[in-house]
Amino acid sequence: MDTTIFLFLLQDGVINGAVYALVAIALVLVFAVTRVIFVPQGEFVAFAALTVAALENGRAPSTPWLLLALGILAAIAEVVWHFRDLTVKRIVRVALLDLALPVALLWLTLALAPMKLGQLVNILLAIALITPMGPMIYRIAFEPLAHSSVLVLLMAAFGVHFSLIGLGLVFFGPEGSGTTPLSSASFSLGDLVVTGQSVAVLIVTAALLVLFALFFGRTLLGKALRACSSNRIGARLVGIPTSAAGQFSFAIAALLGAVSGILVGPLMTVFYDSGFLIGLKAFVAAIIGGLVSYPLTVIAALGVGFAEALFSFWASNFKEVLVFTLIIPVLAWRSIYAPYHEESE
Amino acid sequence: MSAPLLDVRDLSVAYGRAEVVHNVSIQVTQGALVTVIGANGAGKTTLLNALMGLLGARGAITFRGRPIANVPLEARVQQGLCLVPERRELFADMPVEDNLLLGGIRRSRAERNQTLEQVFSQFPRLKERRRQLAGTLSGGERQMLAMGRALMARPTLLMLDEPSLGLAPRIVRDIFQILTELRASGVSILLVEQNARAALQVADYAYVMELGAITTQGSPAEIAQDSRLVESYLGLGGNDY
Ligand SMILES: Nc1ncnc2c1ncn2[C@@H]1O[C@H](COP(=O)(O)OP(=O)(O)OP(=O)(O)O)[C@@H](O)[C@H]1O
Ligand SMILES: [Mg+2]
Numbered sequence: 001m002d003t004t005i006f007l008f009l010l011q012d013g014v015i016n017g018a019v020y021a022l023v024a025i026a027l028v029l030v031f032a033v034t035r036v037i038f039v040p041q042g043e044f045v046a047f048a049a050l051t052v053a054a055l056e057n058g059r060a061p062s063t064p065w066l067l068l069a070l071g072i073l074a075a076i077a078e079v080v081w082h083f084r085d086l087t088v089k090r091i092v093r094v095a096l097l098d099l100a101l102p103v104a105l106l107w108l109t110l111a112l113a114p115m116k117l118g119q120l121v122n123i124l125l126a127i128a129l130i131t132p133m134g135p136m137i138y139r140i141a142f143e144p145l146a147h148s149s150v151l152v153l154l155m156a157a158f159g160v161h162f163s164l165i166g167l168g169l170v171f172f173g174p175e176g177s178g179t180t181p182l183s184s185a186s187f188s189l190g191d192l193v194v195t196g197q198s199v200a201v202l203i204v205t206a207a208l209l210v211l212f213a214l215f216f217g218r219t220l221l222g223k224a225l226r227a228c229s230s231n232r233i234g235a236r237l238v239g240i241p242t243s244a245a246g247q248f249s250f251a252i253a254a255l256l257g258a259v260s261g262i263l264v265g266p267l268m269t270v271f272y273d274s275g276f277l278i279g280l281k282a283f284v285a286a287i288i289g290g291l292v293s294y295p296l297t298v299i300a301a302l303g304v305g306f307a308e309a310l311f312s313f314w315a316s317n318f319k320e321v322l323v324f325t326l327i328i329p330v331l332a333w334r335s336i337y338a339p340y341h342e343e344s345e
Numbered sequence: 346m347s348a349p350l351l352d353v354r355d356l357s358v359a360y361g362r363a364e365v366v367h368n369v370s371i372q373v374t375q376g377a378l379v380t381v382i383g384a385n386g387a388g389k390t391t392l393l394n395a396l397m398g399l400l401g402a403r404g405a406i407t408f409r410g411r412p413i414a415n416v417p418l419e420a421r422v423q424q425g426l427c428l429v430p431e432r433r434e435l436f437a438d439m440p441v442e443d444n445l446l447l448g449g450i451r452r453s454r455a456e457r458n459q460t461l462e463q464v465f466s467q468f469p470r471l472k473e474r475r476r477q478l479a480g481t482l483s484g485g486e487r488q489m490l491a492m493g494r495a496l497m498a499r500p501t502l503l504m505l506d507e508p509s510l511g512l513a514p515r516i517v518r519d520i521f522q523i524l525t526e527l528r529a530s531g532v533s534i535l536l537v538e539q540n541a542r543a544a545l546q547v548a549d550y551a552y553v554m555e556l557g558a559i560t561t562q563g564s565p566a567e568i569a570q571d572s573r574l575v576e577s578y579l580g581l582g583g584n585d586y
Contacts, residue, residue, distance in 0.1 A: 084415075220446060227436050227447050233399070234434035239422030239451045239498065 004191040009309040015198045015267065017305020018205040019045075021298045022260045023282035024289070025212060026253035031291045032229030033249035036142050036153045040161040042279025043168065044133065044257025046272060048126045049265035053177035055122040060113035062171035063129040064106035067136075069167070071098040074136040081144050098136065105129055119180070127258045134254030135247035142250075143243055161276070168272035176274070179265035201263045208259060209298060216294075225249060229292075277320065281308070284327045290334065348410055350375045350533050351396075351502055356404035358388070358395045366391050367557045368404070373502060378524065378534040380544040380565075383554035389537040390431050392554070393506050396535075397421060397428040409501065423451055425501030429508060433491040437480030441471055444479050444490055448497030457497065464493040467523060485516040492523070496532075503527065504535045509543060521547050545569055 023041055030038040047063060054061035075098040082090065105128060112121060141160045145152055183196030216222040227235040228245045236242060264270065264278070285304050289297030304323060311322040349372040358366040366388040373379045383389050395402035398418035406414045413421055436444050445464060449457035465472035468489045474482065479490055488508055495503055508524075509517040517540065525547050528534055538544035545551055545565035553561040553574060561574060568574055 220450065223439065223443055223447060224450055226439065230436040230438050231434050233430065233432075234436055235447075236399070236418050237397070237422070237428055237430065237434060238448050238494065239419045240447070241419045 005313070007190075007192045009313055010306065011192065011194065011198055013306030013309035014302060015201050015305070016308060017302035018201050019260050019264050019267075020278070020282045020285055020304055021301035022205055022208060022256045022263075023278060024285040024297045024301045025209070025294055026256040027279075027282060027286040028289060028291055028294060028297050029225075030249050030253045031286075033225050034138070034142060034146070034153075034228075034246045035150050036157055037150070037283075037291075038250075038253060039154075039157040039279065040137070040164050040275070041253060041257055041282070042275025042277070043161065043164040044130050044254050044275070045261040045264060045278050046270050046275035047133075047168065047172070048130045048258040048261025049179060049270040049274075050172045050177060050261075050272065051126040051129055052122050052179045052262055052265050053270070055113055055125060056116075056119075056179055058114055058116045060110050061126075061129075063126070064102060064109045066167055066171045067129055067133060068099075068102040068106060070133055070136040070140070071102040074098045074139045077140045077144070097132070101132060119182070123262050126262060127255065130258035130261070131251055131255045134250035134252070134257075138247050138250040143246060146242065146246065165273050165276070172272040174272070176269040176271040178269050179262075181266040182263075197266050201267075204259065204263060208256065212294070221248075281323060284324065284330075287327060288330050348407075349373060350377075350409060351535065352405075352407040353396065354405040354407075356392070356395060356402050356406065358391050358400055358402045360391075365557050366395065366402075369554070369557075369559050371552055371559065371562075373533055373535050376528070376531060376533055377549045378528045378536060378547055379550045379552070380536040380538055380548040381552045381554055381559075382538050382541040382544055382568075384539065387554045388557040389554055390506055391557075393428060393504050393535075393537055394430075396504065397426065399428075422498060425499070427495040427498050427500035427503050429488075429491045429495045429503070429505045431506040431510065433487050435479040435482075435487060435490055435494070438478060440476050440478055441482070441490055442475040444494050445471070445497050448494035449499075451498065456499070460497050460499060464496050467496070467526070468493050485512050485519075488512060488516075488520060492520075496527075500532065502533045502535060504537070506537050507539060508536070509538065509540045517543055541574075 023045060026041055027038055030036055030041070047066070051061040051063045075094050078090070078094050078098070079086065109125060109129070112125060137160060141156050142153065145156055181195070181197040182200040185196035186193055188194070216226055224235070224240050225245055225248065227238070227240060228242060232242075235245075260278070261270070268274070281304050282301060285297055285301035288300035288303075304326065307326060308319060308323050311319040315322065351373040353369060353371045355368045355370060356366060357364055357368055369392060371379070371381065381389055381392065391400065394400045396406060398416065398421050402414065404414065405412060408421070408424060408426060411424070413424065413426075416424070436447065445461055446457060449460055452460065465475075470486060471489055471493055474486065479487070482490060492505070492508065505524075508520050512520065521543055524534060524536065536544055536548065545568060548565050551563065551565050551568045552559050553568065561568065561571065
């Protein structure tokens with residue numbers, strides 16, 4: 001392999017790795033705050049890409065309908081689980097966030113879609129449509145199980161994954177689509193052609209990671225979320241509302257998923273079920289980071305992206321298998337060196 | 346006389362099928378320091394956890410005149426109930442100062458900063474170590490941090506679960522000194538202790554818990570007179586442990 005090919009693969013790998021990093025830190029965050037291994041994280045990625053693709057064609061995407069469906073389910077869940085303490089405040093919040101917001105976004109989407117207002121509007125609309133899905137899913141599927149074991153939560157996560165795949169097929173159909181690059185510029189560095197899209201991916205990912213670090217390192221809200229993972233009982237004892245913390249972490253996860261979807265849209269053809277593989281690769285990175293360390297997770301995600309690029313060059317038929325095989329030595333190494341952790345609670 | 350700040354009636358707590366706290370009734374009047382003493386496994390921790398809302402329970406709990414038995418934990422914190430748990434439950438991977446600030450998370454920023462200064466003047470040791478990770482503190486410092494974190498919420502009633510556990514007699518004295526200061530400043534305190542001698546010295550009223558039930562109650566002087574209790578809890582020698 002000569003340097004040009006190596007550099008090309010490196011570029012490819014780093015770009016994919018950057019996207020995996022965003023998905024992976026969302027997984028780590030959600031696990032830290034709620035102990036949920038959020039299998040369906042990839043679905044946000046696919047749905048966001050499909051949303052932008054539809055908007056680019058001047059079609060109204062089905063995303064707001066999906067959002068409305070989730071909102072109705074969340075409202076029902078709220079009424080069922082909190083029947084005994086349904087305050088006026090609670091009902092107003094449910095009506096606004098679960099019903100009024102999706103309807104407003106639906107109206108906005110239907111109005112804006114035919115106008116083809118351009119990339120920025122499409123992206124913002126996609127983010128606005130995907131992000132509220134996170135807390136809704138948390139309230140429908142995970143909040144009632146908040147005190148269950150990690151295994152029960154994982155099974156629920158698989159349930160949500162299969163439901164979302166099903167809903168994805170219904171709402172988006174089986175066709176795949178791609179989106180236009182964020183930037184069509186390209187320039188050459190020696191023998192290597194660097195595309196504007198890859199620069200955009202790197203800048204957006206780096207910026208989000210910095211924001212993420214600042215939020216968790218500097219703000220009290222971010223520290224409160226960390227407290228939930230540091231000591232769950234302690235967090236409850238100081239009065240951190242664990243349900244709100246869970247919803248918030250799911251909102252961030254959905255937001256990160258939406259941004260990832262916008263970044264991968266131009267890189268591949270996205271289908272309604274493409275998210276699973278992306279999520280699974282990010283999961284490999286998250287496991288390498290031990291589901292706790294953000295920096296390690298980001299490095300691991302870049303490594304997974306690079307390994308994938310190398311494998312697709314050497315043995316493209318076995319690329320996925322080889323990527324997932326990476327997890328075996330890591331798990332073996334962790335189980336030898338990691339201290340034994342008792343599961344708390 | 347006005348109604349007590351905390352009024353617990355016939356509280357029973359079970360783990361699954363095994364009931365370990367049976368029909369316990371206790372009261373804490375406003376501004377008082379009340380202690381519950383009892384041997385290992387008597388059910389003291391279980392009682393406090395149920396009062397805080399960490400465990401479900403049967404029976405009535407009235408706090409500041411309102412029934413709170415069905416109120417979730419975070420709302421109890423909001424109403425001024427706070428627990429320093431037996432296992433401290435600190436945020437080990439965060440600095441002392443962040444642990445304290447999180448203790449005041451339900452307060453306004455101004456109130457939080459003001460209370461932080463108060464806590465630092467009560468526990469100068471915590472101020473010196475404000476940047477140190479909570480997990481690396483010594484046992485005594487961890488207890489101080491757990492108390493400081495609870496005080497950051499500005500509790501009306503502070504519940505402490507064996508604050509003297511595993512601490513050297515000198516530090517126990519410091520901690521109990523702080524408890525009396527807190528009481529003087531108007532915080533009501535419910536103190537659970539195995540170190541009966543120390544607890545009876547600072548308390549206004551005492552309950553003795555045995556095998557999950559309250560068997561004796563009275564002023565600390567009365568309890569200290571009871572020869573049977575003296576034998577089982579206070580020991581015949583001068584040993585506090
Ligand atoms: N999670 C649990 N499941 C089942 N039984 C429990 C549980 N926690 C405590 N118990 C039992 O309940 C009883 C009371 O325990 P508790 O911790 O309340 O005692 P304690 O008075 O605080 O004791 P100590 O002074 O040793 O802290 C004990 O017999 C204990 O074994
Ligand atoms: Mg105990």
